[in-house]
Amino acid sequence: MIATALGVVGVPVLAACGGGGGTTATPSSGEAIATLADLADGVPTVVMAQDTPVVLTRSGDTVTALSGVCTHQGCTVRNDGANLLCPCHGSMFGFDGAVTNGPATEPLPAVAVAVQGGEVVIA
Numbered sequence: 001m002i003a004t005a006l007g008v009v010g011v012p013v014l015a016a017c018g019g020g021g022g023t024t025a026t027p028s029s030g031e032a033i034a035t036l037a038d039l040a041d042g043v044p045t046v047v048m049a050q051d052t053p054v055v056l057t058r059s060g061d062t063v064t065a066l067s068g069v070c071t072h073q074g075c076t077v078r079n080d081g082a083n084l085l086c087p088c089h090g091s092m093f094g095f096d097g098a099v100t101n102g103p104a105t106e107p108l109p110a111v112a113v114a115v116q117g118g119e120v121v122i123a
């Protein structure tokens with residue numbers, strides 16, 4: 001378990017269901033949401049950015065990001081080891097965000113991030 005002031009709360013499944021309805025908070029550009037050291041290589045990890053879950057996947061010194069908000073009704077997805085699973089109604093997404101099992105029909109959208117000085121920031 002990793003806990004930092006940046007909001008990383010664990011690896012690889014870090015966030016619980018948002019209780020439906022999701023969140024409307026939007027991460028701010030330039031907001032640091034994790035450090036490279038927080039992220040295991042190749043393991044999608046859910047972190048919180050201003051109360052909004054974001055799935056970060058590190059590959060070496062680069063990081064890609066997806067929204068961690070299920071596109072069905074807004075619960076927070078978690079990494080079950082093989083998929084990004086929504087605990088509310090069972091939707092599953094591949095680590096690329098594509099829907100692999102409904103009821104969600106839309107993929108998890110990409111979130112623009114950058115690595116600056118070892119920190120992952122919202123781009």
Ligand code: FES
Nearest residue numbers: 070072073086089
């Ligand atoms: S909110 Fe994710 S499956 Fe319903």
